[in-house]
Amino acid sequence: MPHDGAVDVPWLDRTQLAAWVRVAALLEVLPSTLDSQLRRDADVTLFEYFVLAMLSEAPGRGLRMSDLAAQTSATLPRLSHVVKRMESRGLVERRPDPDDRRATVAVLTDGGMARIEQAAPGHVRAVRAHVVDILTPEQLSQLTAIADALLRHLDTSGGMAAMYRRYDDDDAADDADDPSSGNDIRA
Amino acid sequence: MPHDGAVDVPWLDRTQLAAWVRVAALLEVLPSTLDSQLRRDADVTLFEYFVLAMLSEAPGRGLRMSDLAAQTSATLPRLSHVVKRMESRGLVERRPDPDDRRATVAVLTDGGMARIEQAAPGHVRAVRAHVVDILTPEQLSQLTAIADALLRHLDTSGGMAAMYRRYDDDDAADDADDPSSGNDIRA
């Protein structure tokens, strides 16, 4: 534990506990549900799907590893391993960045593009079936606000904020502490 | 699906996409955040914490594997592996169920009890810091309702439905949105 000793711990009350228990269960169940759907239908994991999705929308179908990591909420080591596997399956290519020889650019191949186009309908259907269509429009917008608040707080280091913020309706989002100036907000 | 027998391309509109992208990011970030906090502080994963929590509140500090699996939203194979590892670390014990010789009862050891008591304060602090205290009370109750709706749907449509069929002493097969459900984390 970080610090302090026998200080009174702020326990959760019933209401808070009810919320947390459900959220925790959801964190456990939802990813694996979507994961296995994608795996069966298109032989990609949910995370790989996001990698494909981000690349498919990037200019030139390519992104530097660190930008891609930020947009997919992943650590760089994890992304590196994943991209390597995806490369061996012909979904992406890695090439050195001419501008910065430390950097690597991951580029979507035609096969990768075909794969996400094949995977998308089923995935969207699953997201609808398990999430979007279950909630009322009002609940959906509540959920957006809630997730947004949580993410903003978790993102002390910033960076991945750009990923979801570009999917905003009209710009309802302006975060002053966004240091990701090197990122792309074009779209 | 809901209405409009459109089997074609049920794409998400901007609002829905905004919600889903945030939820997906949250699904990626929150578990690993809480996981690594628990690991550093008490050398248990989030999932193991839940196992300990469920057992610590069970009568006799023990539960059958399938009941434990249901309460932790896990599959039986996964739970079996986890419990085996936890047993090797002295946190739980496994003993055959005298009533049903197919069944195994996982029982919390004194060491396991000590471990969760050691882990709880830091974990609760983390849950507060990253989730509960970030949201308004109103948002928290909205979140409860939302998660509840999603879980109810996932449970009945998911593959683990079979595993929930068996509730012996506690027929809460349908505990709906009752916030005072018997599901407690140690808190």
Next chain:
DNA sequence: ACCCATAAGTTGTCTCTACAACCATCCATG
């Protein structure tokens, strides 16, 4: 009493993730 379908767990294997150590490059400064 005997089958056979089903339930409860376990195990094996392969994939994926986390963490830390590591190498290479860039760049600001003297």
Next chain:
DNA sequence: CATGGATGGTTGTAGAGACAACTTATGGGT
């Protein structure tokens, strides 16, 4: 124009999850 610190990525390894195959036990039907 060397050099120390930061930045961008990769890799090794060990731990954790997914899935399928398997074992043992239960229970209902005939």
